[in-house]
Amino acid sequence: MEVPKSLLFFVLAAATLSVAAAYDPLDPNGNxxxxxxxxxxxxxxxxxxxxxxxxxxxxxxxxxxxxxxxxxxxxxxxxxxxxxxxxxxxxxxxxxxxxxxxxxxxxxxxxxxxxxxxxxxxxxxxxxxxxxxxxxxxxxxxxxxxxxxxxxxxxxxxxxxxxxxxxxxxxxxxxxxxxxxxxxxxxxxxxxxxxxxxxxxxxxxxxxxxxxASKYPSCCVSFSSFYNDTIIPCPKCACGCEHKPCVRSERDTKRLAVTGKHTDHSHGRQHATAAAMLQCTTHMCPVRVHWHVKLNYKEYWRAKISIANFNYRMNYTGWTLVAQHPNLDNITEVFSFDYKPVVSYGSINDTAMFYGLKYFNDQLMEAGPHGNVQSEVLMRKDARTFTFKQGWAFPRKVYFNGDECQMPPPDSYPFLPNAAPAIAAAASASSLVAAVASLVVLFLMGCA
Known part of the structure; x- marks a missing residue:
């Protein structure tokens, strides 16, 4: 029995998806x-x-x-x-x-x-x-x-x-x-x-x-919005939880400096370590980026971006943040960050690079009271595509210092209160597609 070419292409594309993930399309010529x-x-x-x-x-x-x-x-x-x-x-x-x-x-x-x-x-x-x-x-x-x-x-x-x-x-x-x-x-x-x-x-x-560079990501992303009380956290163990020591407060880091030991609250053991000292979190990432959909105007909307450092031994000097979103081509104003567009596909301008203002917030301090920077981005709405439905207002990709951050699952994004049935239907459709793809792979293996 001859396998349709379109079906074969679909299976091959799915098989090579993990390989393509190693390629950075936002900076294809970077070296x-x-x-x-x-x-x-x-x-x-x-x-x-x-x-x-x-x-x-x-x-x-x-x-x-x-x-x-x-x-x-x-x-x-x-x-x-x-x-x-x-x-x-x-x-x-x-x-x-x-x-x-x-x-x-x-x-x-x-x-x-x-x-x-x-x-x-x-x-x-x-x-x-x-x-x-x-x-x-x-x-x-x-x-x-x-x-x-x-x-x-x-x-x-x-x-x-x-x-x-x-x-x-x-x-x-x-x-x-x-x-x-x-x-x-x-x-x-x-x-x-x-x-x-x-x-x-x-x-x-x-x-x-x-x-x-690393088995795990070095940053993660969390979401929230004005139209939904739910805060979507970073995925659990987004940056790996395997044998990572962590501390609960700055006081623990001072104790480590004196004794050389601290209690690993994630595993209940003591370690003598000179490695990066992370604050204990469910995601165990050195850096978390939070995107909050803040305000909705008639012709504009506003998002707040916050970057938090959970590493007690690292100051990020000259940090960069890159976000990909279809409405970033209509940025009107960026508050307290510098900004440049990143054009990766000829004329497509859906990616923005943010970085700190010189001598103001270009250094992301180590974990603690001052270990965060934040800004707000005002964007003009595109009447053809703009919507708050189905998580459209959240970025597609986020990079910190050039490394891609771990995103929450798409079906967990904050949704409009009246969009719950549509979200459930989309999740069911996604599960159906996955099931059909599995059956196709099994069928092709049988044919071989």
Whole structure:
């Protein structure tokens, strides 16, 4: 019996849904590009300018900053660095007199902290490895350092490109491709009247996967509305509850600092830990985003966005929040947050990026009385699509610091008081579709 092509397509689409979830359609071209520009040759190698460009629209590298690593192709060493440093010197015992900065075959490099002496600085260095998102601050979305490499080739033909690049920012999640030689970078002299050119340039592209970074989400979303008294909380254990220590109050964190132990209220055990210290919640997420449908006007409606930090050991500096909703293309005013549209599909503008005002609320403080920021968004109604029915007023996706947050189940959204029968009917229809899909899969397996 021949299986209809449309039915087969439906089954294949369902089977590949989990794979597609690893792809971020809101920032399809986001990446971090590492560029090596060989600026001059030395007796035994070269001097290169290394630039780390963050082309991700809403994902930044936050404190404690980036760690860039690689494997040398031969026995290269780092004689000196400006604007960064290797975390380990390695075994330099074979050298007499002038000792290299780093002799490890797999060096790991970090940015310098602010305030280092001027002769150790270079443009776009010395920010503790923090690199803002390109969509948030394009001019600052770059880091750089200078490195003098020895025991390497001294011409374009003899230089061997480093291999196995790794990028931590500050945790895992990035995968880097191989270094590729590209056309040499062209520079303008300080007076901008003359062009100079790098002797050799190669690029490395690194992309981020939330699934590689963590088994669980790092944030969750809760909902409420003016037309329904029900508050829809974050899903239980949204960020995982497996063996996660937690504390009930700030007093518990002070006790931990003195004794090194605390009571894990989620499991009734004591732990000595240096891990992130979360406030005990049902969702066990470091960050919760709450979307409240606040007011309804004749031509406008207003939503309130609140972000709460439940981590007693983390300040989120330069945080970003991204929300996807069809009415975000009609934002009239945003109160106490900065805002930029994120256009991901040519002309479709249904996504907005929010971030804090400089020196006001751009730092989300650790858990406690000040561990939250909030704003309100005023949107003009679209007469063709606007409705409060069936959860339309709530976002489709929410990201915090570039990671997608766990949303409540769609059938749990606050509904209009007179929409209860419609919600129940929709839930029944959804269950029927799931049952039919299961029967189709079983049928196809039988045919095979």
């Amino acid at each position: 971090i590009t590492i560029k090596w520009d060989v600026m001059s040759w030395t007796p035994d190698g070269y001097v290169a300018m290394v630039t780390i460009n963050n082309y991700q629209m809403y994902r930044h590298i936050m404190s404690p900053g980036y760690t860039l690593g690689w494997t040398w192709a031969r026995r290269e060493v780092i004689w000196s660095m400006v604007g960064a440093q290797a975390t380990e010197q390695g075994d330099c015992s074979r050298f007499k007199g002038n000792i290299p900065h780093c002799c490890k075959r797999t060096p790991a490099v970090v940015d310098l902290l602010p305030g280092v002496p001027y002769n150790q600085q270079i443009a776009n260095c010395c920010r503790g490895g923090v690199i803002p998102a390109y969509g948030q601050d394009p001019a600052a979305a770059v880091a750089a350092f200078q490195v003098s490499v020895g025991q390497a080739g001294t011409t374009n033909r003899t230089v061997k490109l480093p291999k196995n690049f790794t990028l931590l920012g500050p945790g895992p999640g990035y995968t880097c491709g191989p270094a590729k030689v590209v056309p040499s970078t062209v520079f303008l002299t300080p007076d901008r009247r003359r062009k100079t050119q790098a002797l050799m340039t190669w690029n490395v592209t690194c992309t981020y996967s939330q699934h590689l």
